[in-house]
Amino acid sequence: MARAVRRAATALRRGEGGLTLIELMIAATLGLVVIGAAMTVFIGVIRSEPRTTSKVTAIQQARVTVDRITRELRQGLDTPITSPSELAIITYVKAATCGGAGASSSIVCRVTYSCSAGVCTRRVSQPDDSVSGPAVQVASGLASSSVFSYLPDEEEPTYVGVNLALGTGGAPVTLGDGVALRNSDEGGAG
Amino acid sequence: MCSSPQNRNAVLASACSLFGAARRRLASEGGFAVPTVLLMTVAALGMAGVAVTTSIQGQSGTVRDQGGKAALGVAESGVSQALLHYNRGVAPCVPATAGGWCGPVTGMSVNGGAVSYWARTLDSAEECGVANEVQCVEIVSLGTVNGVSRRVDVMASTLPTEESPTLGPFATAGVLSYEDMTLDSNAVIHTGTATNGNLSLNSNAKQCGQASVGIGKELKTSPNAQYHSNSTCTAPSSEVLQQELTLPLVDQTDAATNNDNHRLFAEDQISGNKGDACWNGKKGDGKATSACGARELRIDNKSAVTLGGKIYSFCKLTLRSNSALYIESGVNTTIYFDSPENCLQSSGVYQLDLQSNSRITSASGDPVTIAMLFVGSQTRQTRILLNSNTEVDGPCEQNFIIYAPLSDVTLNSNSKFCGAIAGKKIHLDSNAEIWSAKGSGSFNVGGVDLPDTPAHYTPYRFVECSPAPASTPNDGC
Numbered sequence A: 001m002a003r004a005v006r007r008a009a010t011a012l013r014r015g016e017g018g019l020t021l022i023e024l025m026i027a028a029t030l031g032l033v034v035i036g037a038a039m040t041v042f043i044g045v046i047r048s049e050p051r052t053t054s055k056v057t058a059i060q061q062a063r064v065t066v067d068r069i070t071r072e073l074r075q076g077l078d079t080p081i082t083s084p085s086e087l088a089i090i091t092y093v094k095a096a097t098c099g100g101a102g103a104s105s106s107i108v109c110r111v112t113y114s115c116s117a118g119v120c121t122r123r124v125s126q127p128d129d130s131v132s133g134p135a136v137q138v139a140s141g142l143a144s145s146s147v148f149s150y151l152p153d154e155e156e157p158t159y160v161g162v163n164l165a166l167g168t169g170g171a172p173v174t175l176g177d178g179v180a181l182r183n184s185d186e187g188g189a190g
Numbered sequence B: 001m002c003s004s005p006q007n008r009n010a011v012l013a014s015a016c017s018l019f020g021a022a023r024r025r026l027a028s029e030g031g032f033a034v035p036t037v038l039l040m041t042v043a044a045l046g047m048a049g050v051a052v053t054t055s056i057q058g059q060s061g062t063v064r065d066q067g068g069k070a071a072l073g074v075a076e077s078g079v080s081q082a083l084l085h086y087n088r089g090v091a092p093c094v095p096a097t098a099g100g101w102c103g104p105v106t107g108m109s110v111n112g113g114a115v116s117y118w119a120r121t122l123d124s125a126e127e128c129g130v131a132n133e134v135q136c137v138e139i140v141s142l143g144t145v146n147g148v149s150r151r152v153d154v155m156a157s158t159l160p161t162e163e164s165p166t167l168g169p170f171a172t173a174g175v176l177s178y179e180d181m182t183l184d185s186n187a188v189i190h191t192g193t194a195t196n197g198n199l200s201l202n203s204n205a206k207q208c209g210q211a212s213v214g215i216g217k218e219l220k221t222s223p224n225a226q227y228h229s230n231s232t233c234t235a236p237s238s239e240v241l242q243q244e245l246t247l248p249l250v251d252q253t254d255a256a257t258n259n260d261n262h263r264l265f266a267e268d269q270i271s272g273n274k275g276d277a278c279w280n281g282k283k284g285d286g287k288a289t290s291a292c293g294a295r296e297l298r299i300d301n302k303s304a305v306t307l308g309g310k311i312y313s314f315c316k317l318t319l320r321s322n323s324a325l326y327i328e329s330g331v332n333t334t335i336y337f338d339s340p341e342n343c344l345q346s347s348g349v350y351q352l353d354l355q356s357n358s359r360i361t362s363a364s365g366d367p368v369t370i371a372m373l374f375v376g377s378q379t380r381q382t383r384i385l386l387n388s389n390t391e392v393d394g395p396c397e398q399n400f401i402i403y404a405p406l407s408d409v410t411l412n413s414n415s416k417f418c419g420a421i422a423g424k425k426i427h428l429d430s431n432a433e434i435w436s437a438k439g440s441g442s443f444n445v446g447g448v449d450l451p452d453t454p455a456h457y458t459p460y461r462f463v464e465c466s467p468a469p470a471s472t473p474n475d476g477c
Helices: A002-015 A021-074 B010-028 B033-087
Strands: A076-082 A086-095 A102-116 A119-125 A136-139 A148-151 A159-166 A173-180 B102-106 B114-122 B136-145 B148-157 B175-177 B181-183 B188-190 B193-195 B199-201 B206-208 B211-213 B219-221 B226-228 B277-279 B296-299 B304-307 B311-314 B316-319 B324-327 B332-337 B349-354 B359-362 B369-374 B382-386 B399-411 B416-418 B420-428 B433-435 B458-465
Touching (some): A076 A102, B349 B369
Parallel strands (some): B296 B316, B304 B324, B316 B349, B382 B399
Antiparallel strands (some): A086 A102, A119 A136, A159 A173, B102 B114, B148 B458, B277 B296
C-alpha cells in the first residue's frame, strides 16, 4: 500500500514537468513585449484622450452648426449680408420672438453668423436687425474664418456653401455642405 | 539516432534526453506557450475592437447626415407630387370639412423611402399670407428613409391675378390633342399645334404653325411631309417645343336640364323638307321616328336648321347629304354634348357626325361664335367625325370651337374646319384642313365659357418641421 502511494506521488511529480529556464525566459520576454505594446498604446490613448475628446466635441458641434446653418439657409428668404466670414439670412426660426425663447411654430427673423479668430457666433434679431438677441458661439477651433461661399455670386446668391475647417495643428478636418435657398426670389421655392 | 542503442554514449544520451523532453513538451502543449499566445490574441483583438468602435462612432454622424438628407429629399418629393395634382386641376385628396386638412396621402416611393403628405386649401388672403387675388394651398410632407424622418411644410400660391390673366386652353395653339396627333395624305393644319404625344406628318401632310410635342416625344416627319413655323406654310422649320399639355375636363354644370333645347323646332326652325330633320325622337313634321333618339339632332337631304339659343345639350348631332346647321347672327352658341353614360350610348359612339357636303356655319355670313363642348367619358370611347367635303365655318372668319378632351377626332376626305379644336387623339387624313381665324398664335374666344386651364401653384414658403407627426399636420412647422 505504502509503495503504491509512493509510486503515485512520483508519477504526479513527473506530470508536473514544470518549466525549463529557457521556456520561462521566452514566455517572460514575449509577455513583456505584449504588455509593453499594450501599455504603449494605452498610454498613447490616455495622453491623446483630452485632445481627441476635444476634437470629437468640436466636430460634433460643427456638425450641428452646419446642419443648423443649412436648414436656415434652405428656408431662407433673403441674404442681406454675404461675405466669406459673415452671413446674414432672413429666414424662418422656431421662436415666439426673434432672439427669444424657442417655440413650436416659425416666424421670420434675421440670423447672422460671424466667424473670426477660430470661432463662429450666431445672433438672432428682428428682420431689420433692430432688436437682437445675444451672440452665441456655435463653432470653435476653426482653422479658417472663410466659411461661406456663394453661387452664382455674393450679390444675389441662390446657393450658399458652408465649410467649417477644424483644427489648428496638422491637417484640418473640414465639414462641408451647401443648399439652395428655397424661399428666395432668385432661387425659387421648392 | 536517439533510438539506436549503439549511439547511447554519455553525450548523445544527454542531447537525446533534452530533445525528447522538448518534443514531449511541444506535443503536450503544456507550459506557458498556449496562455502566452492566447494573451497576445486577446490583446490584439482588444486593440482592434477599440479601433473599430472608434471608427464606427466617428462615422455614425456621417450616416445620420446622409439619412437626414435622403429623408428631406423624399419629403420634398411628396410636396412635388401634391403640387402636381393641384397643377393638373385635381386636388390630391378631399378634406372632411371645407378648408380643412386632408390626408395622409401615401405618395410614390422615392429612392426606397416612404412619403406621405397632407394638404389643404387656404381660403383667405390673410391666412394665405400673400397679397392679391390668388389661390393658396398648404402641403405638409413626411419623408422617411431607413428610420430617419424629415417633415416639411410648403405653402404655394397661384400668380397674382394681374400677372396671370385667364387664358383658355387655346392660348398658345389652335389644335390640341391630349395624346398623339397624326396627319396623313395631304392633310394640312394652318395654326399652331400642341400634343402630349408625338406629332406624325405622313404622305405630303403639312403642319404650318409652331408645333409642340409631349415631354420625351417627337415630331415624326416622312420624306414628303413639311413643317413650317408660320400658318401660310412659307417658313420651313425644325424647331419643335416639348412641354406638358393640360386639357381640363368639360363641366357642363346644369346645361343638361337648363338649356334652350325647347327652341327646336319651334323658334329654331327647319328650312327645307321638315321630314328630313329630327330631334328627340320626332321629325320636324311632328311624326315619331327612330332615326334620332333622346337629345339627338339629325338633319338630312339639303335641309337646314338654324340655332338661335345660347345653350344646348345634345347627345348626338348628325348631318348628312348637303344638310346644314346654321347659327343665327350675333348669337354666341354653346352646345354641350353629354357623357355617353348619361346618353345611354355605347363605347365608340360618334357624337358629332358630319358627312357628304354637310356643314355648320353662320346663317348670314356674319361672324358668329359657336363652341361644341364634349363631356366625354373616361371609360367609354366617344368620337367626332368630319367626312366627305364637310365644312365647319367655311369662310373661316369665325370663332368655331370643338373642345373634346376625352373624344377622338377625325377629319377626313376634303373636310375643312375653321377655328380651334381639341381632342384626345386627332387624326387628319385625305386633304383635310384646319384653319384658325387668327392664323397661328393665340386664339382667344369671347362670349364662350371654355374650361379654364388649371391655376399653376408655385411654392412661396418652405419650412422644415420637427420630424414627429403632430395632431395637426402643420404643428411644429
